[in-house]
Amino acid sequence: MNKIWQKGKSGTALKIIDDYCFNQDAQLDNSLVKYDVYGSISHAFALNKLNIITEDELLQLKKALKEILELEKQGKFTIEAGDEDIHSKVESYLITKLGSLGKKIHTARSRNDQVLVDLRLYSKDRLLNVVQTVIGLAETFQTYAKKYEFIPMPGYTHMQKAMPSSVGLWLGSFSESLLDDLPAIKTAYDLNDQSPLGSGAAYGLSLSVDRQLTADMLGFQKVQNNSLYCQASRPKIILCIIQSLVQVMLTLSRFAEDMLLFTTNEFNFFTVGTELCTGSSIMPQKKNLDIMEHLRAKTQVVINYQQLVVSLSAGLPSGYNSDFIETKGPLMNTFLRVNQSLEIVQLTVKSIQPNIEILKKAMTPELYATHAAYELVKKDMAFREAYIKIGNALDKIPAYDQVEVLKQSNHLGGTGNLGVELITKQLINYKEWWEKQVELFKKAVNLLIK
Incomplete structure (x- = not known):
């Protein structure tokens, strides 16, 4: 496929250049198809307002873009090696489908602001999904904290027996930790919820595109103002998102380490279902809680994604830099690992069976x-x-x-007063706010593609 930046037969890059610069990243772009379509539909409305395309042309573009959405759902619209990126693939489809009209879609737009809006919409959608899972897990921890409120359990400091605790206090601590992770996610969500569309390559446009129109159509809280900063903010906002999710992983990794310790034969405080365990190829007796070891490791991986984005963004000059491309993988892989980890912990918490007599005996x-x-x-x-x-x-x-x-120990937060109602109320408040954001985003998307 010819590149959209080619100017005739000259300027064709060697295949090794494509492979090195684009093809690996292009595979990640398969996760951005619908978001690129959303951005393109809103941009077509902005072009119509500028009288660059007619009402009829707007409808043709919108119809063709909606076709891409259907093809993507069927697995028939994918980014392959040689496509360079999602933006080129979409534009190529429009040109093939609509001829010269398809060539108008990139008016007043750069791939630089195009990829930004794709990533902002992708991140918004993923954050809305992950935060609901976080809240659901926090609610599960609270449910089981209440269920096991007065089952005694040794409390430890410095890895040594310290004071009486309970299974309820232990489980409730993870619920409250997740509760404290939510403001960090909200900060990242708010930073991400700005429309960069219309900022161009980084230096604005000589056409008076209505940036507020596209921001509203895409469901963003506001327009990101400074066109140069739009580009500089790309790694900053990605980093903020990953950092907020690192907090979630740190909460989960503490649970993982506790579970690995407390399910050893030496402790045997808890039993989990065999369906969550693996075995050994040589030792018939083994019942390994592998998922918690993987959770520990995935936490370190996500922490390293955070450090990778820090390293990639440090010392870059103003303007667009291709270094930014390398932040896409860490972002997407962070969402993948965090979602998987939340699901695994949800299953594990529901499977926990306290070995009550062993716990009582441990209360020395x-x-x-x-x-x-x-x-x-x-x-x-x-x-x-x-x-x-x-x-x-x-x-x-x-x-x-x-x-x-x-x-x-009946003071607030003690073993005799876990404050379940207090934490539950806070979770409900967060849940209502996030559900409203989901509703607003869905409404914007539905209006956009109707």
């Missing part, structure tokens, strides 16, 4: 040392004196009622 006397000191404090002994007295008589700590001790 030293776990109650601080509680014993507080009992003396209640009898008017100074805490430091109580601390020393109990510390010198650890072998004399009485046998306490395990559940009763959990219930006595």
Whole structure:
């Protein structure tokens, strides 16, 4: 296929140049097909407003672009080696279908702002999807925290037994951690929710294109103002998105490490379904929770995607740079790994079965040392004196009622008061806000392609 930048027979790049610069990235562009179509439809309306295309031509372009959407759904519109990118593929289709009219679609547009709008729409769609999964997982953690609220479990500091805890407190900690990850995602979402379309190659256009029109049609919160900064913001916003999702992965990796530890034969606090485990090719007895090891590793991979984008964007000059292309893979692969990880953890949480008798047996006397000191404090002994007295008589700590001790820690966030209703209310508020964003985006897209 001829390149859209070719000017006749001259200027054809060697195949090795295509392979090196474009073909690997072109495969990623298969994830951008519908977003490129959305951007192109809105751009056609802007061209119509400039009287560059007529009403009839607008309808022809829109019809042809909607055909691409249908072909893509059927797996019949894909980016192949030699296509260079999604933008060239779409324009080539329009030219083949509509002749000279198809050649008008790139008026007042550069591939630089075209890829930006594609990535913004792609990221918006993916963020809306992932955040609903995050909220769903947080709700699951809350459900099981309530279910296992008063099942005792040793609490650890420095990897040593410390104080009485509960399965409910442990599970609830992950729900609240995910809750704290949501504002980071929202910050990334808001930064991404700006339309760069109409900024051109980086320096604006000599045609007065209505950027607000296209922004509104595509469902963006606002127009990204400075045409030069539109390009400079590409790695910045991608980095912000990945960083927000790193926070989610860090939450999940802590869960993974805990699960790997607490399901060992030595601990055996929990059992998970055999359908979530793998085996060994040589050791018949093995039942491996491989998914949690993969989750640990995928967290490191996503962290490295973050560092890769930092490295790629550091020290670049103003304007468009082809270095930006290398940030597309880290972005898309981050979404892939995060979504997979969230699904795996959802399955795992629902599969957890606490081994209650083993957990109770693990509640050894030293776990109650601080509680014993507080009992003396209640009898008017100074805490430091109580601390020393109990510390010198650890072998004399009485046998306490395990559940009763959990219930006595009834301050907000303690084992006797997990604050489930409080966290649930916050999750509902977030859920309502994000559902509204999903609705607004769907409405914009449906109006665009109707």
